Amino acid sequence: MHTILSKQVLTERTWHMRVSAPLVARRCRAGQFLMLRIHENGERIPLTIADWDREAGTVDIYFQEIGATTELLATLEAGDSILDVVGPLGNPSHVGKLDGTFVMVGGGFGIAAGYPVARAFKEAGNRVIAVLGAKTRGLLICEDMLKAVCDEVYVATNDGSYGTRGLVSDVLQTLLDQGENIRLIFPVGPPIMMKVISQMTLPLKIKTVVSLNSVMVDGTGMCGSCRVTVAGKTRFVCSEGIDFDGHEVDWDEMMSRQKMYGRQESEALAHYHEHGCCKGGER
Amino acid sequence: MKELTIAERCAIPRHSMPHQDPKERIRNFNEVALGWDRETAMEEAQRCLLCKNPQCVSNCPAEIDIPAFIREIARGEFLEAARILRASSALPAVCGRVCPQETQCELTCVMGKKHEPVAIGRLERFASDYALFEEELPVPAPAPPTGKKVAVVGAGPAGITVAGDLVKMGHEVTLFEALHQPGGVLVYGIPEFRLPKEIVRLELEVIQQLGVKLVTNFVVGRTATVDELLEEYDAVFLGNGAGAPSFLNIPGENLNGVYSASEYLTRCNLMKAYLFPEHTTPVARGRKVAVLGGGNVAMDAVRMSLRLGAEEGHILYRRSRKEMPARIEEIENAEEEGVRFNYLVNPVRFIGNEGNWVTGVECLRMELGEPDASGRRRPIPIKGSEFIVDVDTVVVAIGQNANPIVASTATGVETNERGYFIADEDGRCTKPGVFAGGDIVTGAATVILAIGAGKKAARAIDQYLNDGAWPEIAPSS
Numbered sequence: 001m002h003t004i005l006s007k008q009v010l011t012e013r014t015w016h017m018r019v020s021a022p023l024v025a026r027r028c029r030a031g032q033f034l035m036l037r038i039h040e041n042g043e044r045i046p047l048t049i050a051d052w053d054r055e056a057g058t059v060d061i062y063f064q065e066i067g068a069t070t071e072l073l074a075t076l077e078a079g080d081s082i083l084d085v086v087g088p089l090g091n092p093s094h095v096g097k098l099d100g101t102f103v104m105v106g107g108g109f110g111i112a113a114g115y116p117v118a119r120a121f122k123e124a125g126n127r128v129i130a131v132l133g134a135k136t137r138g139l140l141i142c143e144d145m146l147k148a149v150c151d152e153v154y155v156a157t158n159d160g161s162y163g164t165r166g167l168v169s170d171v172l173q174t175l176l177d178q179g180e181n182i183r184l185i186f187p188v189g190p191p192i193m194m195k196v197i198s199q200m201t202l203p204l205k206i207k208t209v210v211s212l213n214s215v216m217v218d219g220t221g222m223c224g225s226c227r228v229t230v231a232g233k234t235r236f237v238c239s240e241g242i243d244f245d246g247h248e249v250d251w252d253e254m255m256s257r258q259k260m261y262g263r264q265e266s267e268a269l270a271h272y273h274e275h276g277c278c279k280g281g282e283r
Numbered sequence: 284m285k286e287l288t289i290a291e292r293c294a295i296p297r298h299s300m301p302h303q304d305p306k307e308r309i310r311n312f313n314e315v316a317l318g319w320d321r322e323t324a325m326e327e328a329q330r331c332l333l334c335k336n337p338q339c340v341s342n343c344p345a346e347i348d349i350p351a352f353i354r355e356i357a358r359g360e361f362l363e364a365a366r367i368l369r370a371s372s373a374l375p376a377v378c379g380r381v382c383p384q385e386t387q388c389e390l391t392c393v394m395g396k397k398h399e400p401v402a403i404g405r406l407e408r409f410a411s412d413y414a415l416f417e418e419e420l421p422v423p424a425p426a427p428p429t430g431k432k433v434a435v436v437g438a439g440p441a442g443i444t445v446a447g448d449l450v451k452m453g454h455e456v457t458l459f460e461a462l463h464q465p466g467g468v469l470v471y472g473i474p475e476f477r478l479p480k481e482i483v484r485l486e487l488e489v490i491q492q493l494g495v496k497l498v499t500n501f502v503v504g505r506t507a508t509v510d511e512l513l514e515e516y517d518a519v520f521l522g523n524g525a526g527a528p529s530f531l532n533i534p535g536e537n538l539n540g541v542y543s544a545s546e547y548l549t550r551c552n553l554m555k556a557y558l559f560p561e562h563t564t565p566v567a568r569g570r571k572v573a574v575l576g577g578g579n580v581a582m583d584a585v586r587m588s589l590r591l592g593a594e595e596g597h598i599l600y601r602r603s604r605k606e607m608p609a610r611i612e613e614i615e616n617a618e619e620e621g622v623r624f625n626y627l628v629n630p631v632r633f634i635g636n637e638g639n640w641v642t643g644v645e646c647l648r649m650e651l652g653e654p655d656a657s658g659r660r661r662p663i664p665i666k667g668s669e670f671i672v673d674v675d676t677v678v679v680a681i682g683q684n685a686n687p688i689v690a691s692t693a694t695g696v697e698t699n700e701r702g703y704f705i706a707d708e709d710g711r712c713t714k715p716g717v718f719a720g721g722d723i724v725t726g727a728a729t730v731i732l733a734i735g736a737g738k739k740a741a742r743a744i745d746q747y748l749n750d751g752a753w754p755e756i757a758p759s760s
Contacts, residue, residue: 024506042563086461086501087506217550222528224530234537236527253537265565268560
C-alpha cells in the first residue's frame, strides 16, 4: 500500500499527488514512469514520474481525469492509499551536454512529464528553454516549476488569454526565426502536438526526441500492448522507450493504437459513474 | 486392505476425468476438468504396480516419489500422499493440472507398456487438492537457520520451486515478483478454466508459511539491479521467464485488434478483463477471432475467445494436426468446444479498415515437405493459394523471446545470442553467486521443466552457500 501524502488541484481536472513509494524514488531518473493500480479490481495505468525525493521516499505524479481510473484517483485524498505502485520503469532519458540549446515543448498535462527532463538538461550544464502550451490560461500547469529550472519559459494559449495566442509550434518557429541554436527538441504532450513538432523539425534536421504515452498492461515488456512502429520496426514503448526519435515514429499508427479501447473506456466510465467504486484498496 | 495381484491391477481400466459439458463450459470461466472423488482415486491408485525400480520417477523433473504417494492414496491415506508430494514439489496441485504427464511420468509408466499408464497426474491433483481443501497438512518444522540469504527473481514455477526448496534447507529466501501478484505464467498466462488461480494462491501460501518472504511490484533490472541484490544476498536465482512476445513481423501486425497471446491472456487472466467493467481492464470481445499458432498457449487463447463470446474461434496453423505442439488433451478440449482448426495455412499479412481495426488475415496454403531440424515435416507455401480469413480480433501465439530487462542491467552475467542466460546443468551462470533456470535459460518451455531446473538450481545454490566453489561455466547445451 502506498500512502498519498498530498494532493493538489491544478486545473479543473488536472491533479498533482505526492505518493509514498521508496523503492521507486530510490533509483528513478528523468524520463521514467511508474504503473499504479488503485484497488483489487483496478487496471494498471502508466504515469510519468515528474519529481521525486529519495530521502523522503516519495514520488510526484500529475494526471488528468480522462477515464474511470483517473477519475477514481482524483477522489482519493491525502492519507488514502494506492494498492500498487511499481517502478521506475522505462529507460531514463539520455541527458548530456549539448552544443546548443535544449527546448522542452510541453502541452497540457504533458508539461509535468517534461519537467524532470528539462531540469536534468539544465543540471547537465545546458541552456534550456521551455515552451508550454495550454488551451487557456486556467489550464496551464507547472509554469513556476519550469521557470526555476529553465533559462527561458514561453507560453502559448489557444485563446490568447496568456502568453502568445496560438500553438507551441508558433512559439518554436519564432525561436528558430530568432536564430536560437537549438540542438535538441523534446516535445511531450498530446500525440498530435508531438507529431506536428516532429514534422516541423524534420526538414530542419533538428534532433527531436519524443516521450510516448501508450496503452500498457504490465509496463515491463511482457505484453506488447504499447508497441509502436519506429523507423519501420516494431518497438515496445515500455521496455525500449519511452523516448524515441520523433522523426521515425509512425504517428498515425501510434494515435490510432492509443484509441483502441475508446469504447470500453467510455463504458468503464459510465459504470463508474453509476456504481461508484471502492476507495483506497478497500473492497 | 487386501494387496492386489499384478493381474488384478492390470484388469482395472484407467479412469477418465469428468469434464464440464462443452456447451456449458464455453459460457463460464470455471475449471473444465472436475476432479475425482475418493473412490475413483483409490481405485485408480490400485492400478499402480509399485515398481521396485520405478521408471515414472526417473522421468519426473520434480523428482516426486510417485509409487509412494500413489500407495498412500490406495490406502486412503490422502494427507500422507500429499505430504510425499509436497516434500518434493512446491506446486503439486498445479502440476497435477498442467503438466504434460503423457510425455513425462506416464510415458515411462510400466503399466503403460501393455495397458494404459496409471493416471499419475490426476492422482497428483487429487491428493494435493485434498490437502488444500479437505484436511490441512501441517507445515514441516523449519530447518535450523544457516544465516545465508538468497534472492529469487520471478515468482513463476522455477522461482517458486527454488524458494520452496531453499527455505526448507534453512536459508533465508526473498522472492521478488515484478507484477502485483505472484505466480508468473500460472497467473497471467494459463486461464482460470484450466488452472484456477485459487490453487496457485494456496500453494504459494504454503511456501510463505515455510518462511519465504514475498515482495511483489519489484522489477529486477529497474527497481534494483542484480548487482545490487548481490550486495545484500549471498546468492541470486534468476527465474524471470522468457517474457517478451514474438510477433510474425508481417504487414498490419500493429493494427488495433491484433494481440500477442501474452497481452490477450494477461488482460483476461491476471487483470480479469472478462469481468469488465467491474474489473477496469478492457479486452476486445471479438465476434470472429483467429489465433495464430498451435501450442498450448494458442489453445488457451482460442478457448478464452469463445468464453468471451466469440461466434467463431479459429486456429490458424501452418502444419497439420499431427505436428501441433499443444497437448492432445488441450487440442481435444478445444475441438469439443467448437474451435475451428485451419491447418496448413500461413498468415502473410493483416488487413484493416479505415479505423485501423483488423478485418482479415491473408493466408497462404501450405503443403508438408521433408522433415526439418525439429523432426517435423517442413511446411512449404503453395504459390497462388492466397485467401482471406475474415476476423475482428487476432491473437499471435507463436512463442516468446527473452525479455532483456534483467540481463541488460546485470554485469558479468552472460547471455547467448538470443538473450537467454548462459548456465550449466545446475543453473550456474557466468558470474559467481548467480544462478538461472526456467524459460530464461531454455527459451519458452513447460511448467514442469522450469520446476526441474529450479530443483537442480536449489541444490547447487545450497552447495555454493556451503563451500563457495564456482567452476568454469560452459553452457549446458
